Amino acid sequence: MTRSTLDTKRESLSALIDGEASEIEVHRLVREFRSDESLTSSWAMYQHIRSTLRADSGSVSIEHHQQLFARITDAIESEDSHSREIQKSASPRTIIAGSLALAASLVVAIFIGIQQPSESQPLADAGAQTSSMGTVSSNQSPVLDVQTVANQSDVQPRTSELVELDEEKQRRLRAYLNQHDQMSRMNPGKQFVNYKETSKK
C-alpha cells in the first residue's frame, strides 16, 4: 500500500472520529476496517489523544482500547454465528411442516368459528342449522363442508356470518394464503403433502 493511500485512509478516519466523514468515506472505511489493522490502531491512538487532552480518562491505554474492541466484536461475531446455526437447524422440511400445521390449525379454527352458533341466536335456529348441516355428506372433507354449506340458499344466516368474520380471522386467513402462495412459488411443481405416502400409512 502506498504512503499516500494510507494517509488518505487515515485522514478519513480522523474525519470520522470527528463525525465529519463523507458517506463515501464511511463506506470505504467500513469495507476496509477489518482487513486493515492499522486503521484500528490509528483510531485507538486518536481516541487516546482526545481522551488525554480532555482529561476524561487518561488511565485507558491504547492496548486496553484495542482489547475491549476485540472482545466486543468477537462476542458479536459469535452471536451472529450462533444465529446462523439456529437458522440452519430449522431445515426447509421443518419449516414446511410447521407451515402446514399452522395452516391446518387455522382452517380448523375458522371452521369451528363458523360452526358455533352465536349466543344471541335462539336455540330453535341453532337446531335448524344442525339439521341443515346434517344434509351434507359425512365423507366430505371439512373444507368442502364449508363451501357446500355456504352455497346453499337455505342457510343464508350462515353466509352473512361468514361475511361478518371478525377482522382478526380474516387477517390470519390472508396471512396464511400469502404464506402458502410464497411457498408454492419457492417450490414450483412440488406438492407440500405427499398423498402417496399418506395413503400407504
Place this chain on the structure above:
Amino acid sequence: MNTTETNDRQLVERVQRGDKRAFDILVLKYQHRIGSLVSRYIRDSDEVQDVTQEAFIKAYRALPRFRGDSAFYTWLYRIAINTAKNYLVSKSRRPPDTDIDVDGEFQADSAVLKDVAGPESHLATAQLQKVIFDAIENLPEELKVAVTLREFEGMSYEEIAEVMECPVGTVRSRIFRAREAIEKSIEAIG
C-alpha cells in the same frame, strides 16, 4: 442533525441493511464513552468490561428496531445505563437513585476514573499529557489552532473553517496532520 449524527445514521442504516462491519465502527467510536459511563456505576474494571460488552451486544440485537427517533448515542447510552443497573440488581447491589445526564457525562468522567486509577497510572497520564501538550505547542500555528478549536472547543469543521477563513477541506487536513504529529511524539517516548 449534526455531522456526527449523520455519520452515525449512515452506519446504523448499513447495519440495518445487513452490513455487520459497520457496527465495528460504532463500537470503536463509542466503546470508550460507554466504558466510562458504566464505570460510574460499577467500580471493578473487569466488571466494567463485561457490562460494556453486554451493552453493545444488546444494542446490536435491538438495532433492527432502532427507528432513529433519538441520536444513536443517546439510545446506546440508555441501553448501557439499564444494563449497568440490571447488573447491579442481579448482584444484589443497589443502583444509584439518579441517572447520569447524557450531556454532563464527560465532566464527571475524570473524577470517577481518578478515584479508580492508582498513583502509577496518574504519573503515566500526567507524563502523556505533557508529551501531547508539548507536541501541540511545537506544531505550526495553523495546525495548532485547528486542533485546539476541535479538541478543546468542540467546534465543527465548518465553524473552524469560518474562524480560520479557509476551506473545510483545509481544516480537515490540518487536524489530521496535527494528530499525526502528536502520534509521532507519543511513539517517540515508547
